[in-house]
Amino acid sequence: MARDPTIYTDPKTFRPERFMEMDPEEAELKDPRQFVFGFGRRVCPGRNFADANVWLAIACITAVFDIRKSRDADGAEITPEAYFSSGFVSHPHAFVCDILPRP
Ligand code: HEM
Numbered sequence: 001m002a003r004d005p006t007i008y009t010d011p012k013t014f015r016p017e018r019f020m021e022m023d024p025e026e027a028e029l030k031d032p033r034q035f036v037f038g039f040g041r042r043v044c045p046g047r048n049f050a051d052a053n054v055w056l057a058i059a060c061i062t063a064v065f066d067i068r069k070s071r072d073a074d075g076a077e078i079t080p081e082a083y084f085s086s087g088f089v090s091h092p093h094a095f096v097c098d099i100l101p102r103p
Contacts, residue, residue, distance in 0.1 A: 001035050002032050002035075002036070007030060008030065019031070033047070033051060037050075063102075064101060064102055065099050065100065065101060065102060066098075066099075066100050066101075066102050067097060067098070067099050068097065068098045068100075069097060069098070070096040070097055070098050071098075078096055080095035080096060080097070081095075082095075
């Protein structure tokens with residue numbers, strides 16, 4: 001559902017700002033939290049806990065670290081290819097990046 005091109009333009013591109021370009025009603029309707037935790041009687045009971053923890057983790061990490069593309073020996077940015085493991089739970093393969101304490 002999150003990759004349905006009739007709902008999200010260019011769905012495989014990571015572009016979270018797409019939601020800021022929508023009007024508030026459309027953004028609410030297309031918020032992935034509306035469906036990633038399931039529906040109805042079997043909806044995920046941990047959804048609020050999970051959502052709050054992801055928000056807290058990202059807020060704490062980005063408050064103290066700058067995360068950027070690494071640079072090669074010539075100083076050019078390295079844009080990693082996005083590869084994901086397949087299986088029940090998919091993980092990104094290892095990639096290079098720079099994580100530095102914020103000044
Ligand atoms: C980002 C994190 C999470 C995602 C994306 C997620 C997603 C889901 C989904 C899609 C379901 C199936 C709903 C259905 O059958 O329609 C589910 C079920 C469930 N989740 Fe989560 N979940 C997350 C985190 C958690 C956490 C943190 C807990 C517990 C602390 C939890 C506990 C459960 C349980 C117990 C069920 C089974 C509910 C039932 O079958 O009645 N989940 N989750």
